Amino acid sequence: MQQQPMRQVSPDQLVQALMPIVTEANRVFDAGASMQSVLREAVLAGFLMGRGATPTQAMETVLQWRMSGMAPGLMRQMRSDAGGAVRTLPAPAEAPGAGMAPGAAGESARTLPMPVGGGTTLTPRDRETLGAQVQKFIQDQANASAFYQQLVEQVPGEDLKDYVQHALDDEREHYRLLTAFYRDLTGRTYETQPQPTLPTCGRA
Amino acid sequence: MAMDDEYEASEEYRDVYLRYDHPQIRNLFFRLMNDELEHATRFNYVLQALPDEG
Secondary structure, eight states, X not given: OOSOHHXXXXXXXXXXXXXXXXXXXXXXXXTTBOHHHHHHHHHHHHHHHHTTOOXXXXXXXXXXXXXXXXXXXXXXXXXXXXXXXXXXXXXXOOOTTOTTOOOOOOOOOOOBXXXXXXXXXXXXXXXXXXXXXXXXXXXXXXXXXXXXXXXXXXXXXXXXXXXXXXXXXHHHHHHHHHHHHHHHHHSSOOOXXXXXXXXXXXXX | OXXXXXXXXXXXXXXXXXXXXXXXXXXXXXXXXXXXXXXXXXXXXXXXXXXXXX
């Protein structure tokens, strides 16, 4: 297999080429993900390789789809007997053009501390609790935006204005992210206006 | 005060981050938490730079 690897590849070479994905799938399983989650990701990565992706590209694409929410079906579930939390596929360093090379996946630290409670699946009760909290956060962000809006007009000098403007932009983005999240979470929309009692910008 | 609000917000976001093992929730609230901490730092700088108004 020199010029057209996909055409002349032997079955065994194919298996070799898939090894990075198998290795990674094994790791994710060992870290506690459910067999179904692991298979979903591994098969999808294999499919992408069949479409010409390198193992690294394939795994990164799967990761992106999973983390961006573009493919909610890729959400990972933990096995009930699992002790650790799994969240990310690795981004192993890729040798350029090493399409069919069975490079070993990087073994950096990829697990995060186990959360206090809850699993990857949200119960209706989780949604309700979190939804109520998110409503408050949305209100907080609306208030914060109004505050920074006021402040940006008051502070002197470009430097300070930039600083405040940065925060203002963030708070507006947060408002947007949180309302979108609320919609995903509850299926309802929640929009709000800043409350009239704004904090002042004094030092007291 | 705004700086306290930012710190408080970052803690509330942190608590949500820690409570749920759900990638989208963790991504969102990790970002929110960090941003609010950054705001507190920036706000502190702005406060220091402002002339005393008495």
